[in-house]
Amino acid sequence: MKISVDHIQEKALTIEVDEPVDTFPVLSGMQADGTCIFNGPVRGQISAVREYDHLRVAGNVTVPATFTCSRCLASYGTEIGSNFTIFFRKGPASQENDEEETELNDQDLVSATYSGDEIDLTHEIEEQVAMEVPFKPLCSETCKGLCPTCGIDLNQGDCSCGSDEVNFKFSALKDFKVSR
Numbered sequence: 107m108k109i110s111v112d113h114i115q116e117k118a119l120t121i122e123v124d125e126p127v128d129t130f131p132v133l134s135g136m137q138a139d140g141t142c143i144f145n146g147p148v149r150g151q152i153s154a155v156r157e158y159d160h161l162r163v164a165g166n167v168t169v170p171a172t173f174t175c176s177r178c179l180a181s182y183g184t185e186i187g188s189n190f191t192i193f194f195r196k197g198p199a200s201q202e203n204d205e206e207e208t209e210l211n212d213q214d215l216v217s218a219t220y221s222g223d224e225i226d227l228t229h230e231i232e233e234q235v236a237m238e239v240p241f242k243p244l245c246s247e248t249c250k251g252l253c254p255t256c257g258i259d260l261n262q263g264d265c266s267c268g269s270d271e272v273n274f275k276f277s278a279l280k281d282f283k284v285s286r
């Protein structure tokens with residue numbers, strides 16, 4: 107997803123985002139390695155404006171996704187959203203260490219460089235979305251998980267297995283899942 111730099115002027119340019127996930131290599135990779143399943147395109151809005159010596163690109167994007175709960179192993183659907191602001195400065199091709207990130211008021215502020223006549227937002231958008239993907243997905247904050255002894259979904263009902271043993275075996279179950 108590219109924007110011609112000439113189109114970005116002092117008056118904000120608004121762009122609708124509606125891009126299939128397979129145009130984002132990092133997101134496609136997450137889908138390929140089983141992190142989650144994306145159920146639709148990345149959608150949202152981006153505004154780009156020229157300020158002083160830089161271009162300010164602010165975006166608000168969401169993508170529907172299905173995760174497997176790390177406690178009860180049930181699939182659940184949710185939406186991943188990201189609100190971000192990126193400051194683009196003209197400069198040499200971006201190097202790892204010239205990207206700075208600070209967090210302010212729930213917004214991620216990112217500095218990036220561009221060269222040539224276009225800025226390519228694909229990478230920046232997918233990085234922002236990828237940061238919102240939970241490391242340990244939970245169907246609910248209060249998910250009780252599975253009993254590792256009898257396998258019952260403790261969200262559906264209780265069992266009579268001992269709780270000391272449960273804790274030990276439960277961590278073994280988590281390790282099993284991670285190495286899958």
Ligand SMILES: [Zn+2]
Pocket residue numbers: 175176177178179180244245246249250251
């Ligand atoms: Zn769960």
Ligand SMILES: [Zn+2]
Pocket residue numbers: 253254255256257258265266267
């Ligand atoms: Zn049990």
